[in-house]
């Protein structure tokens with residue numbers, strides 16, 4: 001009896017030690033990307049990246065999951081993508097880039113509740129905006145040439161249909177029209193009309209950046225309308241068939 005009680009106490013002692021170690025973060029189950037530590041964020045200011053864009057409270061940041069190689073398996077860790085990364089890809093910091101990244105952040109929150117975006121598992125419809133289309137391609141991994149990125153010019157800029165293929169779930173997101181500043185639109189039309197002064201170009205940048213700053217200083221959900229779309233019929237490809245994407249086809253290959 002005494003022997004059994006001793007064993008019992010020893011067992012509880014070991015469970016206690018184990019729990020303390022787990023809660024203290026000394027041990028974590030190995031392997032899955034959803035538990036991995038995100039890479040360091042690069043938000044150092046640059047001439048093309050003002051400090052406030054990296055540090056504002058609602059600046060969107062993304063954790064992306066990819067494969068490790070051509071014909072590779074899923075990576076064990078994620079990558080962190082910041083607006084700076086998007087700017088490097090797109091070429092400049094503009095209102096459309098921040099707006100589209102905000103829209104996709106809100107949509108991904110519905111599609112990926114655990115916060116990690118699987119870039120091997122997404123399709124997207126955007127309009128042909130240089131800015132929004134680039135953000136769509138970079139953040140989803142979808143590509144026009146593989147028919148996973150579709151262009152529909154009846155959508156507004158920063159309006160998207162995004163599909164998580166494996167979950168058969170499609171989300172529609174767009175800017176709340178009340179959020180878009182009239183003065184940005186007016187200034188854009190003035191420049192596009194061809195009747196503008198050099199000051200108008202500078203003014204447009206000021207207005208766009210001020211708009212972007214407002215977007216990242218309040219909860220993104222307040223600026224966008226997002227909803228799940230059931231039975232969304234995916235549009236036919238607009239690009240002729242150039243061959244299927246195959247590099248991610250082995251993402252679930254067994255380890256042994």
Ligand SMILES: [Zn+2]
Pocket residue numbers: 090092093094096097130131
């Ligand atoms: Zn742009």
